[in-house]
Amino acid sequence: MSEKATILVQLDTDAQPSVFDRVVAVDAGVQHLFSYGGVSPQTVMPLVHGCIFTRGGKDLARTAIFIGGSDVTAGEAVLSEVKKHLIPQYGLSVSVMLDSNGSNTTAAAAVRAAGRHLDLSSAKSLVLGGTGPVGQRVARLLAKVGGHVRIGSRQKDRAEAVCAVIRAHIPGANIEAVSVSSSTDGPQALGDRNLVVAAGALGVVMLPKKLWTTAKALRVAIDLNGVPPAGIEGIELNDKGVERDGVISYGALGIGGTKMKVHKAAINKLFETNNAVLDIEEIYALALHLQ
Amino acid sequence: MSEKATILVQLDTDAQPSVFDRVVAVDAGVQHLFSYGGVSPQTVMPLVHGCIFTRGGKDLARTAIFIGGSDVTAGEAVLSEVKKHLIPQYGLSVSVMLDSNGSNTTAAAAVRAAGRHLDLSSAKSLVLGGTGPVGQRVARLLAKVGGHVRIGSRQKDRAEAVCAVIRAHIPGANIEAVSVSSSTDGPQALGDRNLVVAAGALGVVMLPKKLWTTAKALRVAIDLNGVPPAGIEGIELNDKGVERDGVISYGALGIGGTKMKVHKAAINKLFETNNAVLDIEEIYALALHLQ
Amino acid sequence: MSEKATILVQLDTDAQPSVFDRVVAVDAGVQHLFSYGGVSPQTVMPLVHGCIFTRGGKDLARTAIFIGGSDVTAGEAVLSEVKKHLIPQYGLSVSVMLDSNGSNTTAAAAVRAAGRHLDLSSAKSLVLGGTGPVGQRVARLLAKVGGHVRIGSRQKDRAEAVCAVIRAHIPGANIEAVSVSSSTDGPQALGDRNLVVAAGALGVVMLPKKLWTTAKALRVAIDLNGVPPAGIEGIELNDKGVERDGVISYGALGIGGTKMKVHKAAINKLFETNNAVLDIEEIYALALHLQ
Numbered sequence: 001m002s003e004k005a006t007i008l009v010q011l012d013t014d015a016q017p018s019v020f021d022r023v024v025a026v027d028a029g030v031q032h033l034f035s036y037g038g039v040s041p042q043t044v045m046p047l048v049h050g051c052i053f054t055r056g057g058k059d060l061a062r063t064a065i066f067i068g069g070s071d072v073t074a075g076e077a078v079l080s081e082v083k084k085h086l087i088p089q090y091g092l093s094v095s096v097m098l099d100s101n102g103s104n105t106t107a108a109a110a111v112r113a114a115g116r117h118l119d120l121s122s123a124k125s126l127v128l129g130g131t132g133p134v135g136q137r138v139a140r141l142l143a144k145v146g147g148h149v150r151i152g153s154r155q156k157d158r159a160e161a162v163c164a165v166i167r168a169h170i171p172g173a174n175i176e177a178v179s180v181s182s183s184t185d186g187p188q189a190l191g192d193r194n195l196v197v198a199a200g201a202l203g204v205v206m207l208p209k210k211l212w213t214t215a216k217a218l219r220v221a222i223d224l225n226g227v228p229p230a231g232i233e234g235i236e237l238n239d240k241g242v243e244r245d246g247v248i249s250y251g252a253l254g255i256g257g258t259k260m261k262v263h264k265a266a267i268n269k270l271f272e273t274n275n276a277v278l279d280i281e282e283i284y285a286l287a288l289h290l291q
Numbered sequence: 292m293s294e295k296a297t298i299l300v301q302l303d304t305d306a307q308p309s310v311f312d313r314v315v316a317v318d319a320g321v322q323h324l325f326s327y328g329g330v331s332p333q334t335v336m337p338l339v340h341g342c343i344f345t346r347g348g349k350d351l352a353r354t355a356i357f358i359g360g361s362d363v364t365a366g367e368a369v370l371s372e373v374k375k376h377l378i379p380q381y382g383l384s385v386s387v388m389l390d391s392n393g394s395n396t397t398a399a400a401a402v403r404a405a406g407r408h409l410d411l412s413s414a415k416s417l418v419l420g421g422t423g424p425v426g427q428r429v430a431r432l433l434a435k436v437g438g439h440v441r442i443g444s445r446q447k448d449r450a451e452a453v454c455a456v457i458r459a460h461i462p463g464a465n466i467e468a469v470s471v472s473s474s475t476d477g478p479q480a481l482g483d484r485n486l487v488v489a490a491g492a493l494g495v496v497m498l499p500k501k502l503w504t505t506a507k508a509l510r511v512a513i514d515l516n517g518v519p520p521a522g523i524e525g526i527e528l529n530d531k532g533v534e535r536d537g538v539i540s541y542g543a544l545g546i547g548g549t550k551m552k553v554h555k556a557a558i559n560k561l562f563e564t565n566n567a568v569l570d571i572e573e574i575y576a577l578a579l580h581l582q
Numbered sequence: 583m584s585e586k587a588t589i590l591v592q593l594d595t596d597a598q599p600s601v602f603d604r605v606v607a608v609d610a611g612v613q614h615l616f617s618y619g620g621v622s623p624q625t626v627m628p629l630v631h632g633c634i635f636t637r638g639g640k641d642l643a644r645t646a647i648f649i650g651g652s653d654v655t656a657g658e659a660v661l662s663e664v665k666k667h668l669i670p671q672y673g674l675s676v677s678v679m680l681d682s683n684g685s686n687t688t689a690a691a692a693v694r695a696a697g698r699h700l701d702l703s704s705a706k707s708l709v710l711g712g713t714g715p716v717g718q719r720v721a722r723l724l725a726k727v728g729g730h731v732r733i734g735s736r737q738k739d740r741a742e743a744v745c746a747v748i749r750a751h752i753p754g755a756n757i758e759a760v761s762v763s764s765s766t767d768g769p770q771a772l773g774d775r776n777l778v779v780a781a782g783a784l785g786v787v788m789l790p791k792k793l794w795t796t797a798k799a800l801r802v803a804i805d806l807n808g809v810p811p812a813g814i815e816g817i818e819l820n821d822k823g824v825e826r827d828g829v830i831s832y833g834a835l836g837i838g839g840t841k842m843k844v845h846k847a848a849i850n851k852l853f854e855t856n857n858a859v860l861d862i863e864e865i866y867a868l869a870l871h872l873q
């Protein structure tokens with residue numbers, strides 16, 4: 001019999017499964033996409049069993065699971081539950097990828113872009129909107145590579161919570177929480193930074209132009225906000241490594257091209273084996289190897 | 292890279308996305324269909340963003356949105372919200388079609404059929420079930436072409452409300468509401484009419500045979516009820532321009548063939564550009580140009 | 583025009599439509615799969631109308647309905663409602679298959695396997711977990727063929743209820759309910775049995791090894807539990823007619839291969855005509871004719 005069709009089972013923690021993730025799956029070449037919304041750990045078991053008990057042997061690599069949705073914490077809980085119901089000791093397993101809100105693929109693409117211009121192992125970074133799904137992952141990757149990372153949030157206690165989570169993953173991470181709620185917070189947070197990444201909510205200008213154009217140490221600015229106005233004022237959606245006032249800048253669509261390649265590469269990697277688990281580290285490693 | 296697969300994102304305001312619309316999409320040649328039920332204006336934004344932020348340039352024309360469901364008003368609210376989240380000034384847009392309950396395509400097909408036998412600019416029409424999704428659109432098209440239109444309903448105040456909506460779209464529309472609740476209402480409403488269209492609820496006989504066979508001015512009778520018994524007694528499901536007692540008659544399946552062609556043509560039109568908006572007028576224009 | 587694509591409309595009574603059934607549908611060659619969760623008799627009508635009013639003539643055989651979900655009774659209610667909305671007298675019909683929780687295909691495969699080693703018309707059987715979706719159907723098929731069947735359950739009144747349902751389908755069925763709640767129940771229930779089938783809940787050992795290896799009349803043991811531990815201790819997932827302590831044994835994956843073939847054959851049968859109804863008897867007949 002000829003090779004079986006590829007099936008991607010999309011487990012989304014939001015009520016409506018992401019259109020974005022579905023389009024990317026189709027464009028990555030997935031033949032059949034089974035999309036589920038409102039997925040929680042309580043509803044995972046039969047979905048996983050349906051993956052592992054239907055195909056046998058090497059055909060199991062033709063089925064895979066994608067976990068998405070706007071809430072990274074919810075996505076991580078689903079991933080953890082998915083793993084419980086795989087039975088790899090009997091060969092009953094499929095590959096799984098976590099990319100809640102595009103957090104892993106966007107973060108990997110953004111950090112890859114920054115790494116082209118800076119030595120990230122010693123760079124000083126500021127992640128604005130660092131408590132959001134993408135911001136958390138950007139901060140985690142930057143911390144892992146070894147530089148000093150500031151996580152900015154309008155609610156400093158939320159930034160502290162994110163720092164704690166990252167330290168649990170990366171003991172000794174060089175990371176701190178800063179408040180960016182008042183007009184004087186910005187300059188202070190940005191002070192000695194070489195890199196700023198804005199990963200905040202849509203429609204919020206997080207960094208006025210006069211602030212970042214006067215930040216002396218700043219070399220790279222990355223804005224991940226896809227809907228105008230830009231999170232970093234003055235950066236254009238399509239910026240991709242252009243220099244603006246001496247700072248190399250990237251807009252959401254500029255990063256988006258790489259993010260798409262990473263996302264599609266990760267989906268295709270799922271179908272190479274039946275036991276891959278693609279989370280932030282694996283996806284970043286994949287990003288580094290892309291052309 | 293070769294051309295991307297076509298993707299139709301079906302936004303249905305009912306809990307279960309319409310099987311009917313899905314079958315037609317498949318038969319129109321759509322390659323990937325993403326179906327969402329329970330869509331309301333509150334849930335539209337991420338669905339639209341997923342359409343416009345995934346593909347670039349001319350590939351955006353390979354993604355489109357279809358709005359359906361049994362409630363035309365709810366569908367119109369979703370269409371209005373979809374438009375808010377398109378960003379055409381940045382080229383970030385996809386084509387959209389509204390066809391809640393098949394209202395636009397069925398109405399366009401029915402009025403096209405009537406126009407083959409009558410000069411609609413001067414014809415006198417009665418739309419039974421004129422407050423339903425299809426009836427409203429039939430009445431609106433007939434009013435736009437210029438004839439005199441009566442909207443019949445068992446609840447006259449509901450018919451008055453529909454008249455008000457149509458007048459808002461077509462100032463000076465020659466249109467009136469009539470009650471069809473008692474046994475004497477029917478003959479009176481039908482009196483001088485050249486055309487009667489029945490677009491009422493399933494299983495309700497709206498016009499007994501003895502009534503319409505004695506209506507002197509009547510030339511065309513169209514019954515859009517697809518489940519026996521017929522809404523206009525004596526008309527058969529498959530009638531397509533046959534004469535019955537001197538009246539040219541169409542049944543639901545007789546109109547249905549044209550409706551299907553209009554529906555499929557409209558879906559294919561969506562993929563020609565990334566900025567079409569197909570509502571009743573555009574779909575009727577399309578119907579007139581079909582072979 | 584060339585032949586239309588095959589469409590399978592999956593009506594699942596669980597909130598999330600079964601991944602298992604979707605994978606099998608894809609592997610059976612279905613081209614488009616429309617999956618609905620949370621289906622109840624109240625939501626069936628428009629789904630059926632969408633099937634029968636979209637394609638005409640012989641193209642209707644290219645659309646079919648599959649009813650699934652974990653609750654057989656709910657699935658039967660949906661099947662009954664689906665039939666009400668088909669209009670075969672006008673040729674407006676599509677084929678339908680019921681396989682809630684794989685009950686029909688698994689039961690057909692299990693009974694077919696048993697029939698290779700035993701004369702089922704005179705065999706004495708015990709069905710453990712006989713009140714579950716699969717167990718009910720196994721018992722019904724065995725009763726129909728004519729042997730004596732015991733339905734074991736930890737709650738004897740539930741087993742009595744299943745007996746009543748089976749007697750309603752098969753008048754004079756040679757069937758009885760037994761309790762298997764205490765440690766002495768097992769040996770008594772198993773006493774003179776030639777066949778034991780375990781179809782209980784996941785993770786529950788229903789029959790300890792020392793019990794069945796000392797049951798003198800026992801010739802065939804079938805365990806339908808797909809997740810370790812086995813429901814019949816000592817039987818392996820992949821057992822397929824191997825002898826263990828003098829008993830021919832089948833595990834869930836051993837039966838599963840046949841179940842898959844039956845399941846796929848049934849789906850393909852749906853697309854041969856537009857009026858087949860595939861329930862347990864039709865699916866068992868199909869199983870008997872497979873190579």
